Amino acid sequence: MYLLGYDIGTSSVKVSLIDSETGICVASASAPDSEAPVKSLRPGWAEQEPGSWWRYIKEATGRIISKAGISPADIKAIGLSYQMHGLVCIDKERNVLRDAIIWCDSRGVGYGEKAAIDLGEKTCLSRLLNLPGNFTATKLAWVKENEPEIFGRIYKVMLPADYIAMLMTGEICTTPSGLSEYMLWDFEENTTAGFLMDYFGYNPDILPEVRPCFSEQGRLSADAAAELGLAQGTPVTYRAGDQPNNAVSLNVFDPGQIASTAGTSGVVYGINGNIAYDPQSRVNNFAHVNHSADAPRIGVMTCINGTGILNAWLRRNIMPEGTGYASMNDLAATIPIGSEGVSILPFGNGAERVLRNRQIGCTTMGVDFNRHDSRHLVRAAQEGIVFSFMYGIEIMKEMGLNVETIHAGNANMFLSSVFRDTLANITSASIKLFDTDGAAGAARAAGIGAGIYADNREAFAALKLISEIQPDPKDFSATLDAYMLWKNRLDSQLINC
Known part of the structure; x- marks a missing residue:
């Protein structure tokens, strides 16, 4: 069957x-x-x-x-x-x-x-x-x-x-x-x-x-x-x-579990067992698939519209014709943490909930024409996407969610070592990458709905862990410095909006 x-x-x-x-x-x-x-x-x-x-x-x-x-x-x-x-x-x-x-x-x-x-x-x-x-x-x-x-x-x-x-x-x-x-x-x-x-x-x-x-x-x-x-x-x-x-x-059904994706848009999605909200409504709260009034399961989601679409824009408009994403990832890895002062605010794909629905556009800051090249832009883009994730995670933490382990599929932006390492280092969370995607998850979930599987544990028993990325303490300080610079630059943009 x-x-x-x-x-x-x-x-x-x-x-x-x-x-x-x-x-x-x-x-x-x-x-x-x-x-x-x-x-x-x-x-x-x-x-x-x-x-x-x-x-x-x-x-x-x-x-x-x-x-x-x-x-x-x-x-x-x-x-x-x-x-x-x-x-x-x-x-x-x-x-x-x-x-x-x-x-x-x-x-x-x-x-x-x-x-x-x-x-x-x-x-x-x-x-x-x-x-x-x-x-x-x-x-x-x-x-x-x-x-x-x-x-x-x-x-x-x-x-x-x-x-x-x-x-x-x-x-x-x-x-x-x-x-x-x-x-x-x-x-x-x-x-x-x-x-x-x-x-x-x-x-x-x-x-x-x-x-x-x-x-x-x-x-x-x-x-x-x-x-x-x-x-x-x-x-x-x-x-x-x-x-x-x-x-x-990713078999994320229970309170405290966290999932992430980084396709066209990027998301960190955590399960809350309590009915709660952010007073400024900067993160989204939805009924998770197993939510009920008796057993609340609220998906708390920070969503960044400008994720993979930023990477795709750079590939189409900045990189030499024929450059693939794997090559871009390799180029980004040749530049040190912090992109030598270049920051990219990746908000060029519509209004961002995490910014209270403001539409500020994508901004590149700190470029020195004598020092920086396309490699810095690629790394700054990947770091900027991660930092936008962290900006939302800080809000989720205010709501009581802990982020200790992030589950993700081995796809899209998570194929980049720069992206993975930056996310692990800035969140101090381990990242578990699984061999799955949305279509495979929907198929396994259909088995639950059809009564073929008794529950999610049975349905996802074969889910394969590919690798686990741990935060590197020696890189935390440089990553935090890059994030704080990025965040200060974002704050300066928001003041003018």
């Missing part, structure tokens, strides 16, 4: 096939071959065509079935992970009304700020665990005000995987974890946040039905099965946003 997991990301769709008996990933694939486009019609805007996700899913599914050489009938469950906070709007005929407004789009900020003032920050924080900010609910507010004709035709609003699951099964549903990332889950009432729906003037009927993350959420229809080359009736049994799912992929 096999389990199939999809990770619907910003740059691609990844798919993994897991042998349910051994827990081993037997095949993986992705599509498209180059990074998927993001439309930015105005500064701070970011959109994608939802239909493109379905095309990539079909392409990746065909590749993995061909690669694995198995019968589709042997796949017993499907799991979905997806880019968080996206807004998909459909009409009664289930046609998409506009391109999806995705996670790094900033146009909802003003609507969230006004809602916090009108409703009261204390009310929002105590019930939503966040200020309304720049989430799905506030992006919908922009549509309501600026595209009233489209808003009036909306039958349902969905997150990216809600839309894909609808195409797969014909059923329209979401999860409590999903609603919490809409900013529409009331943690006091343990139900949909009606007070915020009322404030924005949303009809409750536009929301999908709510089902648990681990549950049957529909079965593949005949049409979808034919398009995907899978078996009709295969159940979809798990759904979660990419960051909760990244934690799931």
Whole structure:
């Protein structure tokens, strides 16, 4: 028997096939071959065509079935992970009304700020665990005000995987974890946040039905099965946003456990066993996949939008044509800790929650034309990303979370020794790298939802630890000095914003 997991990301769709008996990933694939486009019609805007996700899913599914050489009938469950906070709007005929407004789009900020003032920050924080900010609910507010004709035709609003699951099964549903990332889950009432729906003037009927993350959420229809080359009736049994799912992929379920990822955006995600929030709402709090009113599991997340996308920008615009990321990592390692005074503030991909939703852009500071070159920029970029992580971790610590061990996949920025060592040294935490990814995690989690596994311990028993990086005491002082310089430069930028 096999389990199939999809990770619907910003740059691609990844798919993994897991042998349910051994827990081993037997095949993986992705599509498209180059990074998927993001439309930015105005500064701070970011959109994608939802239909493109379905095309990539079909392409990746065909590749993995061909690669694995198995019968589709042997796949017993499907799991979905997806880019968080996206807004998909459909009409009664289930046609998409506009391109999806995705996670790094900033146009909802003003609507969230006004809602916090009108409703009261204390009310929002105590019930939503966040200020309304720049989430799905506030992006919908922009549509309501600026595209009233489209808003009036909306039958349902969905997150990216809600839309894909609808195409797969014909059923329209979401999860409590999903609603919490809409900013529409009331943690006091343990139900949909009606007070915020009322404030924005949303009809409750536009929301999908709510089902648990681990549950049957529909079965593949005949049409979808034919398009995907899978078996009709295969159940979809798990759904979660990419960051909760990244934690799931690393078997992070319990209070005190920490997961991190560093793809297009970067995240540190810790599990809190108490209902708590940051009074300034600089970190995000979402219902984790196993959250319940009786046993709270809150994913406390510091998210940096400008992570791998900064590295990609440098590769495209600064490095010689044909330079790969591995070569960039090697170049960064030739420069000492602190990049000889160069600092990069990596905030060029939309409004940053950790900066209270300010959009300050990416800034390079301290460059000396006679001493510095592209190597310094590459190292300063990687250090700047790590330091932005630390800036958020300091807030998480104020909330009572300890960061002693960080679990991460052996991928993306974690392939860089400079990135790994800098993170270990500035946090004084050990970093455990595992052979997994979001698609494999979604597949294993689907096994829980389908009842194939009894719990997460059984589902992730085969998770393979690749390496463990320990902080180096002799490098702590230099790393701290570099961080404090970076932080002082950030503070000077914030004063002027």
